[in-house]
Amino acid sequence: MPRGKYVNHKGKNRRFNNPEEINEQMEKEKQKREWREKHGADPEEDSAEEKGSGSEAGSDDSSSDGEEEKAKGVQHLIEVENPNRVQKKTKKVTELNTEAASSAPQLSRREREEIEKERARANYQRLHAQGKTDEARADLARLAIIRQQREDAARRREMEVKEREAAAKAKTDQTSKALGKKK
Numbered sequence: 001m002p003r004g005k006y007v008n009h010k011g012k013n014r015r016f017n018n019p020e021e022i023n024e025q026m027e028k029e030k031q032k033r034e035w036r037e038k039h040g041a042d043p044e045e046d047s048a049e050e051k052g053s054g055s056e057a058g059s060d061d062s063s064s065d066g067e068e069e070k071a072k073g074v075q076h077l078i079e080v081e082n083p084n085r086v087q088k089k090t091k092k093v094t095e096l097n098t099e100a101a102s103s104a105p106q107l108s109r110r111e112r113e114e115i116e117k118e119r120a121r122a123n124y125q126r127l128h129a130q131g132k133t134d135e136a137r138a139d140l141a142r143l144a145i146i147r148q149q150r151e152d153a154a155r156r157r158e159m160e161v162k163e164r165e166a167a168a169k170a171k172t173d174q175t176s177k178a179l180g181k182k183k
Contacts, residue, residue, distance in 0.1 A: 107115070128136045 124133065127133050131137065131140055
């Protein structure tokens with residue numbers, strides 16, 4: 001007795017074929033084929049009948065090559081033209097080659113926008129490098145001011161150094177004078 005509330009019936013009704021039965025069926029099929037071959041029946045047509053396609057299916061295949069399929073229900077009475085329906089048109093290989101060469105691949109809106117952004121960015125970088133953009137002009141002006149400030153600071157430092165040296169020299173001269181040393 002299985003435990004729990006629910007019972008699993010998965011393997012309950014399994015039935016396995018007996019190998020002897022399978023061999024008997026195969027023998028019967030062989031005998032049927034041999035009998036048909038002896039009596040002049042075409043084995044290919046008979047095999048089509050056995051599969052359930054029937055002799056009508058074979059004749060339909062040959063006659064339906066140029067015709068439309070048989071309408072189902074009231075389809076033949078109602079003609080609806082759907083503007084969204086795309087009918088496949090057969091194209092020749094030569095047409096496909098000329099179409100592929102003439103038309104560039106269609107890009108989506110996002111791809112086009114991305115390419116345009118990249119072009120605009122490259123153009124801006126080029127103009128910026130040439131100094132033609134407002135931002136580049138402002139940067140150059142700022143750099144000129146900084147250079148001027150640095151030059152002024154360097155001049156001041158040089159003047160301070162010279163003053164210190166002069167003060168130090170004057171001090172050594174005074175001390176040497178006071179000591180009475182001659183040069």
